[in-house]
Amino acid sequence: MAILTGKIKFTGRCGDLIGYYRNGTHCLRSMPMQVKQTHQTRKAAKRFGEASHTGKLIRQALAPYLSGRKDRNHVNRLNKAIIQSGVEGLRGYRFNQQAHISDFMQSPMLGDDNILRITKIIQPRHIKVTHMEYKLIAMRIDITTGKILQSLERSYMHELVRWSAYFKPIEFDVNLPGKGTLIVVLQANPYQGKYPLNDKRYHATDIIKVEVPPANTISKKQRRNQQKENAASRASQYSQYTSNNHPQQNTPENILSASNDMSENYRLKEQRE
Numbered sequence: 333m334a335i336l337t338g339k340i341k342f343t344g345r346c347g348d349l350i351g352y353y354r355n356g357t358h359c360l361r362s363m364p365m366q367v368k369q370t371h372q373t374r375k376a377a378k379r380f381g382e383a384s385h386t387g388k389l390i391r392q393a394l395a396p397y398l399s400g401r402k403d404r405n406h407v408n409r410l411n412k413a414i415i416q417s418g419v420e421g422l423r424g425y426r427f428n429q430q431a432h433i434s435d436f437m438q439s440p441m442l443g444d445d446n447i448l449r450i451t452k453i454i455q456p457r458h459i460k461v462t463h464m465e466y467k468l469i470a471m472r473i474d475i476t477t478g479k480i481l482q483s484l485e486r487s488y489m490h491e492l493v494r495w496s497a498y499f500k501p502i503e504f505d506v507n508l509p510g511k512g513t514l515i516v517v518l519q520a521n522p523y524q525g526k527y528p529l530n531d532k533r534y535h536a537t538d539i540i541k542v543e544v545p546p547a548n549t550i551s552k553k554q555r556r557n558q559q560k561e562n563a564a565s566r567a568s569q570y571s572q573y574t575s576n577n578h579p580q581q582n583t584p585e586n587i588l589s590a591s592n593d594m595s596e597n598y599r600l601k602e603q604r605e
Contacts, residue, residue, distance in 0.1 A: 379415060455492070463525075
């Protein structure tokens with residue numbers, strides 16, 4: 333890796349060189365002459381591609397609510413979280429690492445009735461903040477197609493001049509029945525008068541709930557095991573049926589008796605002749 337220090341800076345491929353931007357610096361590296369992929373590297377690449385696709389769908393769905401409220405590394409952190417824990421592991425993910433939702437409120441509680449309750453808020457340490465907006469976004473997304481099936485938005489604006497004396501507990505209804513993956517996001521946004529204050533230190537956007545629908549499909553191994561169990565069950569039922577309806581059929585005693593009868597009939601026939 334080399335750092336581009338000249339006047340000409342670029343990102344992307346140029347001949348055998350690749351320019352890219354990392355941590356505020358333009359860097360340069362050469363293309364490898366040959367890439368060898370093993371089974372494990374192909375598997376890891378596939379897993380990374382699926383995680384990147386899913387992360388992109390989630391970011392696009394929440395894009396209208398994330399303007400100016402995310403850090404530079406939120407894309408890589410989101411993909412990493414999906415690779416490690418899946419979509420259901422995104423609970424607690426922060427789009428902006430410079431601020432946490434607990435910096436602006438104490439223990440927001442989301443009960444079993446899907447009602448989010450904010451009982452106490454914390455005043456931000458910024459002299460320009462005159463209002464704080466608390467916003468909740470809930471969405472049901474079809475991860476396969478990337479479509480937003482349902483969505484709702486709830487918000488509450490609180491004035492700084494009445495910070496402690498007039499605050500009442502807030503309740504946000506998060507009930508959003510239906511299909512698809514449910515993602516619930518809670519935000520704290522500062523305002524100076526009627527204008528938003530674009531300072532990332534006082535913007536918090538956290539995922540507080542993820543609900544993934546149960547999978548309806550089974551693996552090939554599970555399907556084969558289920559077929560074997562069904563075949564064994566049918567064989568057992570047939571064996572029980574034949575033993576109940578023909579209790580003396582094909583038993584050793586019946587076979588020996590039939591053989592003796594045939595031998596006796598053959599001896600009597602020879603005597604008559």
